[in-house]
Amino acid sequence: MIPADRLIMKGIYAVVTVLTAVFTGCGPRYGSLTITTYPVTGTVLVDGEPCGDAPVSLTRLKTGIHEIAFSAYSDQYESPRTRKITVSSGETTTVSGFYRNRFLSGVYPDGFSPADSLRVFGTPERRHKDGTIFDYIDGGGLVYLDHGLRETTHLVLSDNGGTIITVDIFDMGTPENARAAFENESICPPDYISCPIGAPCKAYHYEPDFLMYFHTSEFLVYLNTSNDELRTALEGYAASIAEIITSKE
Amino acid sequence: MNAGHEQKPFFEGAPMMLQTTDQTRREFLKSSTTKVLGLSAAAHALPALNMAFAETGKVKVAHVRDERAISSRNVCDPKEARIMIARGLETITGATEESAAWNALGVTKQDVVAIKVNCNSWTFLLHTHPELVNALAESLQTVITPGNIVIYERRTSELSRCGYQANTGAQGVRCYGNDDGGGYDSDEELTKTVTDRCTKIINFPTLKCVEGEFGGSLFLKNHIGSLMDSDMPNCHGNAVFCTEVCARPSIKNKTVLGICDGLRGTYKRGTPWYWSGIIMSRDQIAAEWVALTVINEKRRQETLGEIALPGYVKMAETRYGLGTCNPEKIDVRKMVL
Numbered sequence: 001m002i003p004a005d006r007l008i009m010k011g012i013y014a015v016v017t018v019l020t021a022v023f024t025g026c027g028p029r030y031g032s033l034t035i036t037t038y039p040v041t042g043t044v045l046v047d048g049e050p051c052g053d054a055p056v057s058l059t060r061l062k063t064g065i066h067e068i069a070f071s072a073y074s075d076q077y078e079s080p081r082t083r084k085i086t087v088s089s090g091e092t093t094t095v096s097g098f099y100r101n102r103f104l105s106g107v108y109p110d111g112f113s114p115a116d117s118l119r120v121f122g123t124p125e126r127r128h129k130d131g132t133i134f135d136y137i138d139g140g141g142l143v144y145l146d147h148g149l150r151e152t153t154h155l156v157l158s159d160n161g162g163t164i165i166t167v168d169i170f171d172m173g174t175p176e177n178a179r180a181a182f183e184n185e186s187i188c189p190p191d192y193i194s195c196p197i198g199a200p201c202k203a204y205h206y207e208p209d210f211l212m213y214f215h216t217s218e219f220l221v222y223l224n225t226s227n228d229e230l231r232t233a234l235e236g237y238a239a240s241i242a243e244i245i246t247s248k249e
Numbered sequence: 250m251n252a253g254h255e256q257k258p259f260f261e262g263a264p265m266m267l268q269t270t271d272q273t274r275r276e277f278l279k280s281s282t283t284k285v286l287g288l289s290a291a292a293h294a295l296p297a298l299n300m301a302f303a304e305t306g307k308v309k310v311a312h313v314r315d316e317r318a319i320s321s322r323n324v325c326d327p328k329e330a331r332i333m334i335a336r337g338l339e340t341i342t343g344a345t346e347e348s349a350a351w352n353a354l355g356v357t358k359q360d361v362v363a364i365k366v367n368c369n370s371w372t373f374l375l376h377t378h379p380e381l382v383n384a385l386a387e388s389l390q391t392v393i394t395p396g397n398i399v400i401y402e403r404r405t406s407e408l409s410r411c412g413y414q415a416n417t418g419a420q421g422v423r424c425y426g427n428d429d430g431g432g433y434d435s436d437e438e439l440t441k442t443v444t445d446r447c448t449k450i451i452n453f454p455t456l457k458c459v460e461g462e463f464g465g466s467l468f469l470k471n472h473i474g475s476l477m478d479s480d481m482p483n484c485h486g487n488a489v490f491c492t493e494v495c496a497r498p499s500i501k502n503k504t505v506l507g508i509c510d511g512l513r514g515t516y517k518r519g520t521p522w523y524w525s526g527i528i529m530s531r532d533q534i535a536a537e538w539v540a541l542t543v544i545n546e547k548r549r550q551e552t553l554g555e556i557a558l559p560g561y562v563k564m565a566e567t568r569y570g571l572g573t574c575n576p577e578k579i580d581v582r583k584m585v586l
Contacts, residue, residue: 124482131478138369138403138473139484166371186461189519206521208322209373226323226374 029089039129148177307580311340314526315586325380337529363447456514488561496569507533516547534572
């Protein structure tokens, strides 16, 4: 038997606890969480539950530790690591997931380095950091979309003399799509030059430009320089990109 | 194709030739009907030469070629560019002074003139050459102040990539993309550069053959760069839409001149050639027709099928009254400098 005085004390304690919670706003505590990804739009999981494409905003998340994970996007982009973050009451916690490019990071022709940050263009249905393909190739982007384009990764390299090399990697979704795009004369005109780079390649020399397309796996890759004296360097660079893509399969 | 500028003497102080038929320079030099001009490229006033052709009642299209204007490395000579612009203006207006030519085109000192260039050539260099556009801007300054000239394209970055000096400041010739152009007009769904800022428009595309439905990517297609981003999916494979865009009031009513940069063009999709000329007219549809004939001449030489006059060009005349593509109404004035 519990003594009556102790029952009374427990009752008083319970009432005080409830009143305290009511008047101080205690009880279950919540915070907010905002998750972004960069440069591609990735899918976010919180505590194992899919939360959709970034950016994701959760406004009534219980305080405490949560696990943030990012789904795989493609072979070209390495997913951000899973991390645990603490959500505090009444505060907004921001998490940014960086998808690292595996094909274009740190591999450049001699004397060249990125002139700008990597740009990534998506589709009207799935925008990326720099918008859609139409933000890059105007209406002509439809030709690529017709072949299943998922996203376009664009990098500009320059040397000290101001010479520019442009690299575009079109993720076509499947190897079949990439091959079909490569064979489409609206993208790769006839009258091309073959280049031995370890992948099917079509090159074009239009003084002073030299440009080339090749395809491997689900990717159609385009390289261009406005200084055709760099043709050999461009071919070597193309070969190294083709090798990297192949090795990731 | 010329071998390069280093070997070519600039004409200043030397004779410059003008002709009205399609002749080579050599033929032209032999011609007794040519007029010899002594011009200074820097001079604003054109020489006292009566350039007026007999009035025919037809739309005049100037077809000006100058092999010295572009090298085989796609380097444009600014002095030659300046002369080409001057000759073209003189031809289509008959005015012997540039200021008079601009006045004849309806440009007065109060006007703000927007020049729509084409910098969307992401595969290889096929943009409106900055030297030609600078020459045009210099010529305009015989009538208006530099601050009343706006060179524009869809994005500032596209202009910069093609060698233009971006300028969003208060001084000098402005040069910026729609992303720095103050937004879009909600009624016409065009950049405010076109609807609000300018009072006159000069359309300055390049000589591009894209085959397919469009045939050419010329004057009518160039205003894709005046559109809102959300319209980009509507442009490709939809030539009728591009014609409709050119019929929107601000573009239709403000456009006073069309010039096609054919220094380096394409005669089939993705294949450039140095045509070394410009096509100029106050009637863009007539100029579009002439540009297509130039492309077809090259295609015949290369034993390729000719591009038929696309339906959207005819529509520009019949439905929207933007000009004429009827050869019987077009007076092509060819000259080789």
